[in-house]
Amino acid sequence: MNDVAYDVFLPVAAQPSVKSLVAQTQRAEDLGYEMAWLPETWGRDAVTTLATIAHETVEIGIGTSIMPVYSRSPALIGQTAATLQEVSDGRFRLGLGPSGPIVIEGWHGQSFDRPLRHTRETIDIVKLVLSGETVDYDGDIFNLGGFRLRCDPPEVPPGIDAAGMGPKSVELAGRFADGWHALMLTEQGLKDRLEDLRRGAELAGRDPDDLRVNVGLGCCVLDDAEHARDLARQHLAFYIGGMGTFYRDSLARQGWEDVAMTVSEEWSNRNREAALDAIPDELLDQMSAAGTKEQAKESIERFANIDGVDAISVSFPRGAEQEEINATLDALAPDSTA
Template structure:
C-alpha cells in the first residue's frame, strides 16, 4: 500500500512554530512521514529538530539538503544527530539542487552534480556505519575522520533526488531511495525503470529501497482557487528556478510550453506564463481542485506501480488555513 507523506512548504512561514504545527497536524491525521525542503529560508536542521521534539511517531526527513553547502562529513554528523534526537525516525534526502541556487546563493561551481552526489552518498554511508574515512574521489579526498559518538543504530537511510534518467539511475544504484518531483504518471513509469536498473547495477534489494513522489496539491471547497494557486506555483518553478524543471517538462512532451513559460516569466509577463500552463498540464503534474477532485488526481499517482509513497506538497502562496484544509482533505483514509 502506498504511504501518504507530507512535503512541508518550501515557502517561508511566519515562524518555525508554523512548520512544527503542520507536522503535528500531519501526525494527528495519520500521515507516515514529513519531509522538509531547504532552499534560502530557515535552515532545515533546526526545524527538523524542533519537529522531532514535538512529535512521537511520524517519520522526519530532508527533501532535500543540497550537496554543496555542507561537507559530506558534516551532513553525516547531522544525520546521526537527527537520528538520535528523533529516536530513529530520521531519513536523509540529498541532491544537487540547481545552478541557480548553488551558484547564486552559495557561490559554488555546479561542476558535475551526479559525480558529486555519488561521492556524498559513499562518504555519508561510511561515516554512519561508524567507519574511519579513507576515501579518494574526484571531489573529495578525505581520511582519518570518524564519529566520536556511537554510530546510529539503525543508521538512517540516505535518499537521492533526481529528475533525469542518469540521476535516477544513480539513486537506484547507490542510495536507499529516490525522491521524484514534477512527473506525469506516464513518465514516472519510465523513470522507475531507470531507478530499478540502477538498483540492479548496484546489486540492491528493491524491497529495501523507497520511491517517494512529491506532488503539489491543493484541496479547497473553492476548487478554482485551489487550481489557480497550484498553477502559479508550477509556473514559478518552470519559469524562475533555473533550467531543471523546464528541461523536465520538455522531456515529458511539453517542450514548447516549457520554453514559452520560461520566456514569458523571465520577461516579466507572469499572466502569459500562467495562461500557457493549461488545465491538462495541471492534471498531469499536480492534484488540485475541490477535495473530491484533488483526491482523484492524487490517486492517479498513488496507483503507479513502484511508487512507495506520495508526499503531499503545497503551493508557495497557500495560507496556513489552506495548508491545513489540504492536509485534512488528502489525509490517509479520506479516499
C-alpha cells in the same frame, strides 16, 4: 490502489515561524501521515527546524527533502544525519540531492560542477560516517581519511534517499541510495524514470523493491476549487519559468517542450499571466492534485497506482496561505483517502 504511505512535504515558501512548521507537523502526525519532509532552499535551515520538530512530535518520521550536497561537506552531512537520528529516536531519513544551479551558484556561491559525481561521493562518505568506522575515501572530488565519529554511530542508520529528475540522476539513486524522491513529473514521466531507477538497482545487484520511492505531488483542496487550481498553476509556472532552466528542461524532456519554452519565455519577460495561461488543464492535472477533494483524490490515486510508488508526499503551492495548507492537509489525510 496500491498500499502507499502518505507523507507531507512541509511548505517550501516562507512560514511565519518555526513554531508554525512544528504545528503543521503535529497536525500531520495527528492525521496519520507517515513522514514529514522539509526542504532547504534559502529560508530556515532544515537541521535546526527538524531538531525542533523532533522534540515536539512522537511518531511521525522526519526527513530532509532535499539537503543540497554543495552547502555542507559530506562528513558534516554524516554527522548531522547521525545527530538527527539520535534526537528523533530513530525517526530520521536523509534526503540528498544537488538542488539546481540557480540556488547553488546564486545563493551558496558554489560552482554547480559535476552534480552526479558530487551526489554519489557524498552518499558514499555519509554511509561510511554512519558506520562508525574510520573514514578513508579517495574519490574524484573528495579525499579524506583518518577520522571516525567521536560519538556512537546510530544503532539503526537512517535511510539515505537521493532526489533526481533526469535519467542519470535517477539511475544513480537506484545504484547507491536507499530511495528516490521524485518531483515535478507527469505520470508518464514518472513511469519512464522508474525504469531508470530499476536499471540502476540492477546494475548494483540490488532489488528495486527495497528502494522507497517518494513522489512529491503539488496539492491544493479548497471549497473554492478554481482558486485551488490557480494556486497550483502559479506554483508550476514559478518553477518552470522562475528557477532557471532546470525544471523547464525536465518538463521538455517529458514531452511538453512547447509549453515549457513558452512558460519560461513569458515568465522571463515578466508576462506572468501569459505564463500561467500557457499551462493547459491537462498538464496541471498531470503534475498536481488540485481543485475539489474528489478531483485531488483522483489525481493522487493515479500516481499511487503506478507500480513502484511507495509514498505520496502531499505538498502545497508556494502561494498558499496557512488556512489553505491546513484545509488541504485535512482533506487528503490518509484516512480520508481510503
